[in-house]
Amino acid sequence: MCESRCKGRVKNAITATTFAILFRPAILYHWLTENGPTILELMRNSLFVLPLVISALAPGQQDTEVLAPYYETPEMVVDRMLQLGNLRPGEKMYDLGSGDGRIVVMAAQKYKADATGVELDRTLVKQSTKHLRKLGLTSTARIVQGDLLKQDYSSADLITVYLLPFGNEKLAPILEKQLKPGCRIVSHNAAFTSWTPVKIEEIASDGEGHSHRLYFYQR
Ligand SMILES: C[S@@+](CC[C@H](N)C(=O)[O-])C[C@H]1O[C@@H](n2cnc3c(N)ncnc32)[C@H](O)[C@@H]1O
Numbered sequence: 001m002c003e004s005r006c007k008g009r010v011k012n013a014i015t016a017t018t019f020a021i022l023f024r025p026a027i028l029y030h031w032l033t034e035n036g037p038t039i040l041e042l043m044r045n046s047l048f049v050l051p052l053v054i055s056a057l058a059p060g061q062q063d064t065e066v067l068a069p070y071y072e073t074p075e076m077v078v079d080r081m082l083q084l085g086n087l088r089p090g091e092k093m094y095d096l097g098s099g100d101g102r103i104v105v106m107a108a109q110k111y112k113a114d115a116t117g118v119e120l121d122r123t124l125v126k127q128s129t130k131h132l133r134k135l136g137l138t139s140t141a142r143i144v145q146g147d148l149l150k151q152d153y154s155s156a157d158l159i160t161v162y163l164l165p166f167g168n169e170k171l172a173p174i175l176e177k178q179l180k181p182g183c184r185i186v187s188h189n190a191a192f193t194s195w196t197p198v199k200i201e202e203i204a205s206d207g208e209g210h211s212h213r214l215y216f217y218q219r
Pocket of ligand 1 (some may be wrong): 061064066067069070071072073095098099100118119120124146147148149161163
């Protein structure tokens with residue numbers, strides 16, 4: 001009996017709320033004060049549950065940190081990074097924080113590597129994936145949407161990164177655990193301070209008046 005009365009109340013509440021929202025806020029207020037406790041409790045509970053529902057709908061995003069803003073590497077510097085990394089046909093390379101996918105594209109197209117980009121930003125992932133499709137590179141190149149700190153790089157031959165120094169600090173222990181011996185790492189502008197570089201390459205000008213520094217490491 002109580003069940004049918006409660007159902008009736010909820011139905012009435014929905015009808016009255018819809019009506020009141022659409023036509024008369026004063027009626028809503030009056031109705032709410034009359035049926036106060038039940039409805040207000042329902043609303044309070046919904047508000048409490050809402051953040052949990054939202055976080056459940058976006059799995060894996062709660063504790064993700066942005067390790068660098070989007071800023072692209074000029075094409076001539078991309079080429080120098082891949083040369084410095086000695087990327088060979090068929091090798092597996094990963095660009096961590098792949099932006100518009102330019103490093104992945106060049107690695108697959110010019111260097112004939114198997115290239116994977118990891119990118120957090122869904123818009124950049126969509127754009128770069130579309131670009132790879134347009135270039136007909138999808139059999140050897142792809143972009144994975146996700147946190148670069150939560151992927152598996154154990155099969156990588158070459159890793160490229162262009163992150164802020166604190167991003168490299170967070171990434172270093174993960175790469176130390178995962179990378180196979182011999183794996184190469186090229187970092188644009190930021191060093192991995194706990195590692196000793198095999199080589200540092202200076203690019204005095206990228207053609208637009210900017211200088212760049214590349215750090216090459218080998219596991
Ligand atoms: C400086 S941009 C480099 C873009 C590209 N690699 C290049 O050199 O042209 C850094 C990229 O890392 C991405 N990023 C930042 N934090 C990330 C994270 N935790 N996981 C995945 N991508 C991330 C940003 O969205 C941005 O696109």
